[in-house]
Structure formats: C-alpha cells, structure tokens
Amino acid sequence: MFESKYSKVLTVILVIVIIAILGLLGFLAYDYYQKYAVTQDTSNFVSDFEGEQEDQNVEDENIVDTDENPFDNIEDTQTASGTKKKTYKGFGVVATMEIPKTNFKYPILEKVTKKSIETAVAFLYGTGINQPGNSVIIGHNYRNGLFFSNNKKLTNGDKIYITDNDGKKLTYTIYNKFETTPEDTSFYQRDTGGKPEVTLSTCTDDSKARLIIFARAD
Numbered sequence: 001m002f003e004s005k006y007s008k009v010l011t012v013i014l015v016i017v018i019i020a021i022l023g024l025l026g027f028l029a030y031d032y033y034q035k036y037a038v039t040q041d042t043s044n045f046v047s048d049f050e051g052e053q054e055d056q057n058v059e060d061e062n063i064v065d066t067d068e069n070p071f072d073n074i075e076d077t078q079t080a081s082g083t084k085k086k087t088y089k090g091f092g093v094v095a096t097m098e099i100p101k102t103n104f105k106y107p108i109l110e111k112v113t114k115k116s117i118e119t120a121v122a123f124l125y126g127t128g129i130n131q132p133g134n135s136v137i138i139g140h141n142y143r144n145g146l147f148f149s150n151n152k153k154l155t156n157g158d159k160i161y162i163t164d165n166d167g168k169k170l171t172y173t174i175y176n177k178f179e180t181t182p183e184d185t186s187f188y189q190r191d192t193g194g195k196p197e198v199t200l201s202t203c204t205d206d207s208k209a210r211l212i213i214f215a216r217a218d
Contacts (some may be wrong), residue, residue, distance in 0.1 A: 015022070039103075043122060045088055045094040046105040050163050085165065091116050095129040095164040097137070102150035108137055108162075117166055121147055123189050124201070128218075134190055134197045142204040149203035151211055157205045160198065160215050172198055172215035179209045187212065 086093040092110040108129065109122040116122050118141055127133030139148035160172040180187075188200065200213040 030202070031090075035048050038068070042088075042107065043105040045107055046098065049086060049093070049096050050169075061072045062117070070108050076128060091119060091122075093165070094123050095162050098161040099119070099163075101158050102153055104150065105142065106139075106147070111156075117147075117165055125185075126199075127188045129198075130162060130166075130168050130196050132196055133192055134188065134199055136188055136199045136201060138201045141205065141207075143205055148200060148211075150215060151200060151202050152205070154213060158216050160200075162198065170195075170196060173218055174213055176214035178212055180212055182210050184210065187214075 002117050080172070086107075088107045088109065093107045094110045096106065096107045097108055098105050100200065106120045109116045112122040112124050117138065121137055121139035124136040125136045126135030129135055141147065141149045141151070142150055154174055154177065156174050156177065158174045159173065161169060162172065163169040182203070190197075194215040198215050200215070202211050204211050
C-alpha cells in the first residue's frame with residue numbers, strides 16, 4: 001500500500017513537472033514568435049520608408065520648376081518641410097533608425113505614450129531629428145532583443161543611421177555611454193557645437209537606472 005501511494009505521488013509530481021516544462025516551452029515559443037514578428041514588421045517598414053524617400057527624391061529632381069507646373073495647386077497631408085508624413089500602426093513617424101551592430105531597424109515615432117513605446121521607439125525631446133542640437137529617443141528594454149534591449153552591447157565608435165521624413169540620412173557615431181538615475185535629464189540640453197546629436201535612453205536590465213548613449217553626426 002505504501003509503495004502504491006508513493007507511486008501515485010511520483011506520478012502527480014511527474015505530471016506537474018511535464019506541465020511546467022510545456023508551459024515554459026510555450027512561453028519561450030511565444031516570446032520568440034513575438035520578437036520575430038515585431039522585428040520583421042519594423043524592418044520591412046524601414047526598408048519601405050527609405051525606398052519611398054529615395055523615389056521621392058528622384059521625382060523631386062525630375063520636376064521642372066516653371067510657372068506652369070501642374071502640381072502647384074495639389075494639396076496633401078504634409079510635414080512643415082513639404083514631405084508627406086508617414087505612419088506606423090497609427091502613430092506618426094519622424095524618421096527611421098538603423099544600428100547594424102545590434103540588427104536594429106525601427107521607426108522613430110513622433111510622440112511618447114504608453115502605447116507608442118510598446119510599438120516602437122519614440123522621440124522624447126529635442127530640436128528635431130537630424131537637426132543641429134540634441135534629440136532624445138526613448139525605448140523599452142524588454143531584455144529579449146526588442147526595441148533598445150541590446151543597447152548594452154553598443155560601444156564608442158559604433159554607427160547609427162537615421163533617415164528623416166525629408167529623405168536625409170545621417171550617420172552618427174557613438175562617443176559616450178553611461179548609467180544615470182531615471183530622473184536625470186541634465187544632459188538633454190547640451191552644447192553640440194552646431195552638429196546634430198542623438199541620445200538613446202532606456203532602462204538597465206534590473207530597471208534601477210537609465211542606460212544613456214550619446215552619438216554625434218559625422
């Protein structure tokens with residue numbers, strides 16, 4: 001009888017272990033699928049965005065500037081500089097960003113909201129993407145490779161490529177990386193010597209501090 005009860009206990013324990021393993025495998029599979037789906041989606045958007053910007057630049061070069069230009073009176077939804085504003089999943093896009101070292105390809109959304117930074121990275125503060133001065137871009141660290149999760153792997157000298165809505169693509173070089181408190185904004189306004197700079201901001205893996213990266217346009 002004792003052996004029978006012992007056998008039943010072992011069976012129950014085995015079933016629990018199997019269920020736990022299956023649950024863990026299911027979670028890992030879902031996490032992998034989510035990462036793959038988001039990465040593919042954002043990468044495709046970046047490629048399409050940059051392709052459209054190149055096509056628009058070619059079209060602009062081919063337009064003859066005369067008083068009888070048939071396009072003069074056509075109105076469209078445009079940015080202040082005259083280019084069409086792009087959207088990603090309902091959010092306005094100010095630019096796209098690529099970081100080859102971490103295989104990062106994401107749109108930069110124009111506003112920081114709870115939902116927007118669950119969708120991509122977003123413009124938080126500054127003079128404007130690819131404009132002289134500093135622009136702060138914020139993103140989550142989900143510790144699974146999404147968004148700014150791999151920023152900890154970046155080092156001085158690594159390159160960042162940003163293409164804005166006007167089709168201008170600038171290369172930025174990382175020159176500083178440090179941790180600070182979540183409340184610290186002292187570096188938002190800084191002298192950039194008249195050059196465009198970006199600041200990438202995300203939380204550390206333990207969520208106790210902020211990982212900050214400075215990059216300057218070449």
